[in-house]
Amino acid sequence: MKTFINKTDSKLTNLVAFDDMILTTELPTTAGSKMLDGYVSLFEAEVVNKLKKAGYNLAGKVNVGEFNVDLMGETSYFGAVTDESGNLVGAISEVMKDTDIVATIAVDVNGAQRRAVMATDLVYLKPTYGTVSRFGIIPTACSGESVCVIARNASDLEKILNVIAGHDDKDGTSIDDSRMNSEKASAKAIEKVAFLKDMFAISEKDACEAKKALESVGVATADIDSGVLSKAGSAWNILMSAELTNNVSRYDGVKFGYRSSNYTNIDELYTNSRTEAFGELLKTAILYGSEVLSTNNYDKMYDKSLRVRRVISEAMDSIFAEYDAIALPVASKKVFTAKDVADNAYLAYEESRFTAISTIVGLPTIVKCGYQIIGRAFAENALLDLLRKIEKEGA
Amino acid sequence: MTKYETVIGLEVHVELATKSKIFCSCSAEFGAEQNESVCPACCGMPGMLPIVNKKVVELGMTAGMMLNCDINRVTTFDKKNYYYPDLPTSYQTTQLFAPICVNGTVEITTSKGTKNVRIKQIHMEEDAGKLVHDDWTDTSLVDFNRTSVPLCEIVSQPDLSSAEEVVAYLERLRSLLRFAKVSDCRMEQGSMRCDVNLSIRPEGSDKLGVRTEIKNMNSISAITRAIEYEVARHIDALETGSEELVQETRRWDDIKGKSYAMRNKETAGDYRYFPDPNIMPIVIDDEWYDSVKKTLPEFPEVKKARYVDKLGLTEYDADQLTRSRALCDCFESASATCGMPKEVANWLISDVMKMLNKKSMTFDMLSLDGNKLGQLIKLVEDGKVSRANAKKILSIMFDEDINPEEYAEKNGYIVSNDTDQIASIISAVVAGDPKAVADYKSGKEKAIMSLFGKCMRELKGNCDPQVLKELLIDIVNKA
Numbered sequence: 001m002k003t004f005i006n007k008t009d010s011k012l013t014n015l016v017a018f019d020d021m022i023l024t025t026e027l028p029t030t031a032g033s034k035m036l037d038g039y040v041s042l043f044e045a046e047v048v049n050k051l052k053k054a055g056y057n058l059a060g061k062v063n064v065g066e067f068n069v070d071l072m073g074e075t076s077y078f079g080a081v082t083d084e085s086g087n088l089v090g091a092i093s094e095v096m097k098d099t100d101i102v103a104t105i106a107v108d109v110n111g112a113q114r115r116a117v118m119a120t121d122l123v124y125l126k127p128t129y130g131t132v133s134r135f136g137i138i139p140t141a142c143s144g145e146s147v148c149v150i151a152r153n154a155s156d157l158e159k160i161l162n163v164i165a166g167h168d169d170k171d172g173t174s175i176d177d178s179r180m181n182s183e184k185a186s187a188k189a190i191e192k193v194a195f196l197k198d199m200f201a202i203s204e205k206d207a208c209e210a211k212k213a214l215e216s217v218g219v220a221t222a223d224i225d226s227g228v229l230s231k232a233g234s235a236w237n238i239l240m241s242a243e244l245t246n247n248v249s250r251y252d253g254v255k256f257g258y259r260s261s262n263y264t265n266i267d268e269l270y271t272n273s274r275t276e277a278f279g280e281l282l283k284t285a286i287l288y289g290s291e292v293l294s295t296n297n298y299d300k301m302y303d304k305s306l307r308v309r310r311v312i313s314e315a316m317d318s319i320f321a322e323y324d325a326i327a328l329p330v331a332s333k334k335v336f337t338a339k340d341v342a343d344n345a346y347l348a349y350e351e352s353r354f355t356a357i358s359t360i361v362g363l364p365t366i367v368k369c370g371y372q373i374i375g376r377a378f379a380e381n382a383l384l385d386l387l388r389k390i391e392k393e394g395a
Numbered sequence: 396m397t398k399y400e401t402v403i404g405l406e407v408h409v410e411l412a413t414k415s416k417i418f419c420s421c422s423a424e425f426g427a428e429q430n431e432s433v434c435p436a437c438c439g440m441p442g443m444l445p446i447v448n449k450k451v452v453e454l455g456m457t458a459g460m461m462l463n464c465d466i467n468r469v470t471t472f473d474k475k476n477y478y479y480p481d482l483p484t485s486y487q488t489t490q491l492f493a494p495i496c497v498n499g500t501v502e503i504t505t506s507k508g509t510k511n512v513r514i515k516q517i518h519m520e521e522d523a524g525k526l527v528h529d530d531w532t533d534t535s536l537v538d539f540n541r542t543s544v545p546l547c548e549i550v551s552q553p554d555l556s557s558a559e560e561v562v563a564y565l566e567r568l569r570s571l572l573r574f575a576k577v578s579d580c581r582m583e584q585g586s587m588r589c590d591v592n593l594s595i596r597p598e599g600s601d602k603l604g605v606r607t608e609i610k611n612m613n614s615i616s617a618i619t620r621a622i623e624y625e626v627a628r629h630i631d632a633l634e635t636g637s638e639e640l641v642q643e644t645r646r647w648d649d650i651k652g653k654s655y656a657m658r659n660k661e662t663a664g665d666y667r668y669f670p671d672p673n674i675m676p677i678v679i680d681d682e683w684y685d686s687v688k689k690t691l692p693e694f695p696e697v698k699k700a701r702y703v704d705k706l707g708l709t710e711y712d713a714d715q716l717t718r719s720r721a722l723c724d725c726f727e728s729a730s731a732t733c734g735m736p737k738e739v740a741n742w743l744i745s746d747v748m749k750m751l752n753k754k755s756m757t758f759d760m761l762s763l764d765g766n767k768l769g770q771l772i773k774l775v776e777d778g779k780v781s782r783a784n785a786k787k788i789l790s791i792m793f794d795e796d797i798n799p800e801e802y803a804e805k806n807g808y809i810v811s812n813d814t815d816q817i818a819s820i821i822s823a824v825v826a827g828d829p830k831a832v833a834d835y836k837s838g839k840e841k842a843i844m845s846l847f848g849k850c851m852r853e854l855k856g857n858c859d860p861q862v863l864k865e866l867l868i869d870i871v872n873k874a
């Protein structure tokens with residue numbers, strides 16, 4: 001059981017940890033896969049650059065599920081992280097027990113990081129898509145993958161966000177600074193929050209606690225139906241698998257990464273390298289992704305999912321015309337066990353119904369105590385202000 | 396006997412003339428050492444993101460404008476998935492859903508007259524690398540220099556009906572694209588290659604026959620032979636039933652003079668295209684569109700007509716010059732400098748083009764500064780430098796960036812106007828050759844020429860021949 005795949009052994013302060021999807025030059029970056037075991041990048045991710053320049057030091061590289069698409073890291077080639085009773089705990093929450101580490105920077109593709117903090121005191125922030133550079137992130141599902149931050153409180157989240165946010169010419173989806181600044185300046189404070197009641201209905205998590213906390217800081221709450229938002233999980237599973245299939249096709253044993261020693265021609269080199277190095281869940285995702293992109297299925301699956309994404313985005317706009325944020329649980333259960341994922345290979349797909357809502361449209365999201373709060377685009381500061389108020393009230 | 400007609404459509408790939416690759420800043424120039432022009436992005440390493448080279452989009456627009464296409468004001472890139480060792484990411488970034496240009500036409504002229512060939516679309520894409528077989532170790536090695544070199548693919552409608560038309564079409568494309576500096580279109584270096592889609596049908600039929608695609612043709616003569624071979628093969632199959640025609644991709648073996656079906660594996664495939672989420676749609680606004688439109692050159696035949704009508708060149712000279720954009724540019728700027736277009740045309744055609752040929756350079760490789768050529772010609776016309784010496788200076792200008800007047804001064808090429816000095820040199824020559832003087836006086840007119848040559852040599856050519864001749868006759872007569 002590994003929390004860190006690789007660790008710096010320095011006695012430095014001002015430490016931040018990075019999950020093993022973020023490329024560093026001083027330590028390998030494995031994506032939790034045998035395919036990239038020992039892979040050292042020639043260049044560093046922009047988030048790593050920025051944090052180093054701001055005086056932060058690299059603590060180590062945190063274990064992650066294979067290519068980051070599982071429930072809570074259980075598919076890592078380096079082993080799942082569990083406690084004595086067999087509960088999945090997620091490598092991030094273990095790493096953050098080291099109080100010298102200010103924050104862990106991770107990449108959220110399918111919600112594993114949100115699930116990893118839901119049963120802890122940690123807080124999580126996923127900023128608006130395009131505000132943090134994805135340069136140097138091992139790509140999985142580019143249209144929704146996002147750098148996220150896990151820390152102990154709102155002020156640490158904000159400190160890190162201020163360092164890593166900003167335009168990057170090396171990322172074609174990065175938003176201009178001028179737009180980011182003007183959007184930020186016009187962001188509204190959070191005064192009214194819509195609770196997705198059908199999402200709470202299928203979760204062990206109850207809405208009461210969150211409503212109480214919000215109301216205690218003067219925020220109004222109301223229940224609404226999630227409507228088309230409930231389709232986010234299915235649509236995202238399709239888009240994510242398709243993009244993932246494409247992004248991991250570069251690992252073919254020819255140029256870098258694992259190469260099977262068992263081949264006599266190029267086709268065997270491809271097939272055996274990938275068969276031997278990729279795990280089961282990833283293989284399933286690759287097959288699923290290939291299927292949804294095939295000529296026969298493109299229109300009815302892939303293109304339809306792109307349309308669902310647009311419809312969800314419009315539905316979000318109409319919710320945000322009335323409310324300032326949306327609240328829902330992180331997952332259907334409070335705790336997942338190793339047995340849960342062993343019994344149900346598709347659990348990660350099923351659980352994405354909760355996390356994909358903000359992923360598929362790239363909206364900012366915070367997580368505390370197993371609740372997610374999704375804000376309008378560029379409302380990360382409003383979300384952090386809300387979190388700070390709740391922290392104060394709770395103290 | 397049934398008469399058949401041939402239906403041909405072409406997919407022409409041209410390498411765009413940019414300095415750098417389509418999504419990274421690596422050099423896109425031909426001729427680097429193997430794997431010299433590569434970086435993590437064009438080697439497919441994870442974590443690099445594509446940043447579209449603006450120049451590629453501009454050249455794509457230019458190509459479309461030259462071929463009378465509509466430019467899609469919002470154009471997007473898509474990923475095409477397939478495995479091949481020369482494709483480092485295992486996908487090619489190309490355009491399927493919203494290519495940069497659609498619906499164009501190209502006018503071609505053949506022995507049967509002129510005809511319009513419709514262009515279906517032009518799309519931008521990246522090239523793949525190159526496999527090199529190492530016989531010593533019996534392994535294949537990959538050279539990634541060419542990966543992500545920008546290409547545009549020009550797809551015609553099936554409007555061509557013979558090898559002659561195909562050749563005329565390719566020549567026309569090459570001329571237009573070279574003129575607009577979109578590509579140097581050099582087939583021998585692979586910067587222009589094409590796939591030929593061909594079928595035959597009974598004359599007058601409106602049903603298309605079974606289509607075969609001959610891939611990766613890169614010489615005009617091979618294309619002609621391949622088309623003739625395929626047409627004969629198709630007719631033979633239909634007439635004699637010697638084989639069943641199937642829709643397939645074939646490879647042309649120019650040495651054997653035969654086409655072969657490619658293994659199914661090499662061509663099979665569902666490419667699983669989908670929009671590239673890392674490249675935002677490219678919006679071409681009016682300002683950008685107009686700025687590119689402004690850079691379009693005159694069509695070669697428009698230039699030619701102007702050279703004849705406005706600048707007084709002969710048809711032949713105008714034809715020679717409009718064979719290359721570089722020659723035209725040089726001609727126009729030299730003419731502007733010296734104001735003597737006919738003289739400039741003479742220099743370019745009789746001297747400059749010869750020099751290029753001698754160095755085995757194409758006309759497009761001309762890098763002579765037209766303004767300086769104009770200055771040189773002016774020096775000659777003003778009688779400051781002799782024509783013979785000017786040619787010497789021109790050959791230096793080919794390789795070095797020199798100012799012709801300064802160079803002439805420094806190297807003693809300025810014509811002397813000092814008649815006293817010239818007369819004293821003539822007198823010395825005449826005094827040294829009494830025999831020639833006597834011969835001339837006895838009526839042998841030719842004798843004067845040997846004296847003339849000797850004087851010119853003494854003067855290093857820096858004398859107006861007319862002045863020299865008059866002075867010489869004068870001095871000899873007095874001697």
Ligand SMILES: [Zn+2]
Nearest residue numbers: 419421434437
């Ligand atoms: Zn490169």
